[in-house]
Amino acid sequence: xxxxxxxxxxxxxxLTGAQVDQIHDASIAILKEPxxxxxxxRAAEIFGExxxxxxxxxxxxxxxxxxxxxxxxVTDSIAKAPSEITLxxxxxxxxLVMKGDEPRVYYITGSETNTWLDVAFEExxxxxxxxxxxxxxxxxxxxxxxxxxxxxxxxxxxxxxVDGYIRTVNIQDREINNKNKDVNKFFACLDNTTKHVMxxxxxxxxxxxxxxxxxFVAGGPEELKANPLISFITCLVKSPLQxxxxxxxxxxxxCRRGLPIVVSSSPQAGxxxxxxxxxxxxxxxxxxxxxxxLGQLVNPGxxxxxxxxxxxxxxxxxxxxYGSIETTQYNIDCVQMARFYNxxxxxxxxxxxxxxxxxxxxxxxxxxNILMTLAGPQFxxxxxxxxxxxxxxxxxxxxxxxxxxAMMRHFLRAxxxxxxxxxxxxxxxxxxxxxxxxxxxxxIRPVLRSGEISPPYPFEGDGEGDNVFxxxxxxxxxxxxxxxxxxxxxxxxxxxxxxPGILPGLNVxxxxxxx
Amino acid sequence: xxxxxxxxxxxxxxxxRKTRDDIGIDEALNGTPGVVExxxxxxxxxxxxxxxxxxxxxxxxEVVGEKFSTREYFIPDMLASADAVGAAMEILKPHxxxxxxxxxxxxxxxxxxxxxxxxxxxxxxxxxxxxGYEVIDLGINVPEDAIVAAVRDEKPDFLGxxxxxxxxxxxxxxxxxxxxxAGLRECVNVIIGGAAVxxxxxxxxxxxxxxxxxxxxxxxxxxxxxxxx
Numbered sequence: 001x002x003x004x005x006x007x008x009x010x011x012x013x014x015l016t017g018a019q020v021d022q023i024h025d026a027s028i029a030i031l032k033e034p035x036x037x038x039x040x041x042r043a044a045e046i047f048g049e050x051x052x053x054x055x056x057x058x059x060x061x062x063x064x065x066x067x068x069x070x071x072x073x074v075t076d077s078i079a080k081a082p083s084e085i086t087l088x089x090x091x092x093x094x095x096l097v098m099k100g101d102e103p104r105v106y107y108i109t110g111s112e113t114n115t116w117l118d119v120a121f122e123e124x125x126x127x128x129x130x131x132x133x134x135x136x137x138x139x140x141x142x143x144x145x146x147x148x149x150x151x152x153x154x155x156x157x158x159x160x161x162v163d164g165y166i167r168t169v170n171i172q173d174r175e176i177n178n179k180n181k182d183v184n185k186f187f188a189c190l191d192n193t194t195k196h197v198m199x200x201x202x203x204x205x206x207x208x209x210x211x212x213x214x215x216f217v218a219g220g221p222e223e224l225k226a227n228p229l230i231s232f233i234t235c236l237v238k239s240p241l242q243x244x245x246x247x248x249x250x251x252x253x254x255c256r257r258g259l260p261i262v263v264s265s266s267p268q269a270g271x272x273x274x275x276x277x278x279x280x281x282x283x284x285x286x287x288x289x290x291x292x293x294l295g296q297l298v299n300p301g302x303x304x305x306x307x308x309x310x311x312x313x314x315x316x317x318x319x320x321x322y323g324s325i326e327t328t329q330y331n332i333d334c335v336q337m338a339r340f341y342n343x344x345x346x347x348x349x350x351x352x353x354x355x356x357x358x359x360x361x362x363x364x365x366x367x368x369n370i371l372m373t374l375a376g377p378q379f380x381x382x383x384x385x386x387x388x389x390x391x392x393x394x395x396x397x398x399x400x401x402x403x404x405x406a407m408m409r410h411f412l413r414a415x416x417x418x419x420x421x422x423x424x425x426x427x428x429x430x431x432x433x434x435x436x437x438x439x440x441x442x443x444i445r446p447v448l449r450s451g452e453i454s455p456p457y458p459f460e461g462d463g464e465g466d467n468v469f470x471x472x473x474x475x476x477x478x479x480x481x482x483x484x485x486x487x488x489x490x491x492x493x494x495x496x497x498x499x500p501g502i503l504p505g506l507n508v509x510x511x512x513x514x515x
Numbered sequence: 516x517x518x519x520x521x522x523x524x525x526x527x528x529x530x531x532r533k534t535r536d537d538i539g540i541d542e543a544l545n546g547t548p549g550v551v552e553x554x555x556x557x558x559x560x561x562x563x564x565x566x567x568x569x570x571x572x573x574x575x576x577e578v579v580g581e582k583f584s585t586r587e588y589f590i591p592d593m594l595a596s597a598d599a600v601g602a603a604m605e606i607l608k609p610h611x612x613x614x615x616x617x618x619x620x621x622x623x624x625x626x627x628x629x630x631x632x633x634x635x636x637x638x639x640x641x642x643x644x645x646x647g648y649e650v651i652d653l654g655i656n657v658p659e660d661a662i663v664a665a666v667r668d669e670k671p672d673f674l675g676x677x678x679x680x681x682x683x684x685x686x687x688x689x690x691x692x693x694x695x696x697a698g699l700r701e702c703v704n705v706i707i708g709g710a711a712v713x714x715x716x717x718x719x720x721x722x723x724x725x726x727x728x729x730x731x732x733x734x735x736x737x738x739x740x741x742x743x744x
Binding site (some may be wrong): 436437439441442444445446448451 | 531536540589590591592594595598633634640652654655704
């Protein structure tokens with residue numbers, strides 16, 4: 001049985017059917033003229049061999065080609081893209097099944113941050129009365145390590161609302177380099193969570209090692225195809241409308257191997273895309289469609305997710321403003337476009353602007369998390385624990401996010417109103433009104449522990465003070481103390497024997513990582 | 516034998532099972548005797564009333580209180596247990612009198628005139644019964660003269676007045692004044708509660724205590740000395 005996720009009965013829409021059609025037409029027109037600027041030779045050749053008008057750009061610093069895609073090439077390719085994609089997992093109960101026409105939302109962590117935020121609690125006394133003391137959370141940033149990545153995957157394994165795992169922290173240990181980064185990050189994730197693992201690839205040379213490692217864990221090449229417990233994400237598009245050389249190469253190679261991959265485009269309204277909704281939507285849709293088309297030309301039926309990460313620019317710095325209202329609007333539009341093509345959608349929510357957990361981070365992330373959930377994307381990359389526009393990761397924030405997603409899931413459960421329920425209610429009403437006190441308290445207990453009644457906020461304090469951080473930290477420490485469900489000893493031994501570059505300190509069967 | 520029976524009684528108090536028809540938390544107890552049946556059984560077996568109260572009812576309520584403080588139990592659990600103990604005390608009442616065992620006292624509770632809100636008052640009544648008090652509930656929208664008459668006739672040790680509204684809390688000092696006029700004020704402890712009132716208000720109107728919630732209501736009642744005229 002795959003994970004249940006959160007099924008949205010009637011997903012939220014912003015665009016009318018006519019507006020969806022208009023955006024599609026505009027995207028098709030954009031791909032025809034001006035088309036793409038492609039910096040990857042193989043992609044230009046593949047497009048050219050399939051009927052696109054391809055021409056070299058003269059005088060450019062790097063070799064590049066203009067690629068103009070005819071409508072039929074694009075629509076035929078989209079038709080070949082699978083509408084159902086399975087993202088496997090080490091445990092069958094953690095498999096994710098994503099259907100383009102089913103708004104079942106899976107909450108996924110990520111993305112990769114450079115900074116890890118530790119939390120510690122310090123006690124302060126009043127300057128007027130030093131008997132008055134308060135304990136405050138202090139957040140201390142530092143460079144992320146592979147041990148942090150292991151801890152993050154382990155904690156996310158135990159967070160009920162996390163359906164899948166995108167690595168949360170860039171491993172920056174001294175022993176890590178571009179050559180061994182991929183095998184270490186994939187191993188750290190796979191060894192500490194039984195949920196699906198998605199990551200970007202740092203070095204294409206390591207793709208085969210990563211895939212072989214996954215094959216060992218899955219039980220063999222065929223087993224990995226049936227249960228793809230890893231997947232990839234590439235930003236092959238640089239907005240506006242440019243195919244980047246190295247990430248496009250990675251994309252082609254992953255598609256060739258038939259493993260799931262996200263075509264991700266992240267234009268910024270105002271700088272790398274038009275500032276207004278219609279413009280950024282026409283452009284991002286064109287960019288994603290071009291990526292999907294390339295994937296299908298490489299390997300028809302390749303499992304490619306429609307990945308959309310649009311964002312509006314801040315007007316004060318022209319940096320990303322993920323907390324802006326428009327960002328969520330664009331994302332909802334993208335969910336609708338993916339559904340129009342019957343393709344599973346990778347979408348984004350929960351990204352916030354502040355650098356530490358607090359009221360602003362809660363408001364900004366909850367705003368987009370609720371609305372994006374209601375829109376019904378299949379793969380919601382919802383920034384568990386992330387801060388500062390996804391450049392800082394904090395486990396405490398991830399624990400808070402889990403509690404808030406649990407509230408959303410509870411809210412989104414289908415109403416239980418049927419004949420039997422109403423008959424029971426009528427019996428209770430008749431009985432209660434016949435008593436002197438006319439209360440229904442006696443009927444609470446049978447449902448109190450059934451999961452039907454939403455629990456109190458898990459980090460609610462006893463007094464007037466706000467103890468949310470301290471209580472969330474207690475839960476975090478309890479989760480860190482839980483046992484880790486590692487890859488078995490024999491498979492681990494094989495991985496360390498046959499996959500070069502994994503740090504010996506990650507081998508838990510040889511005294512690694514825990515110490 | 517007695518020890519086993521008292522242990523069952525304690526466990527059923529913890530489970531909040533008043534009768535054999537009630538469902539507690541432990542499904543294994545479904546269909547087995549509840550507090551009411553076990554009290555009858557204990558009386559039939561000549562278990563001393565003091566032991567029934569101390570080792571069965573009070574011991575069970577202590578565990579319930581601990582579970583509530585650790586958030587394992589919620590108010591409905593507390594109320595179910597208190598309700599079961601209240602029913603037990605009702606059965607034990609004549610036996611207590613016959614054995615000349617001192618009771619914790621009698622409480623009259625009422626929601627004052629003009630106010631029809633009684634959830635809090637009802638919960639307080641259940642909790643007080645569960646704590647071993649005899650409770651006479653006058654209901655809602657009770658005028659001063661009815662309250663004064665109840666104090667005169669029932670001779671309670673405590674009078675609990677409840678008001679939810681800022682517009683009805685002003686009835687409370689009128690009740691106290693009416694008790695004074697009737698010469699009954701010194702005969703009863705007046706405790707006030709409800710969303711509209713506070714500790715300060717209790718002092719201001721000359722009440723003896725304030726209960727912020729049902730638990731505090733029981734605590735302040737326990738702390739006050741019985742007064743008899």
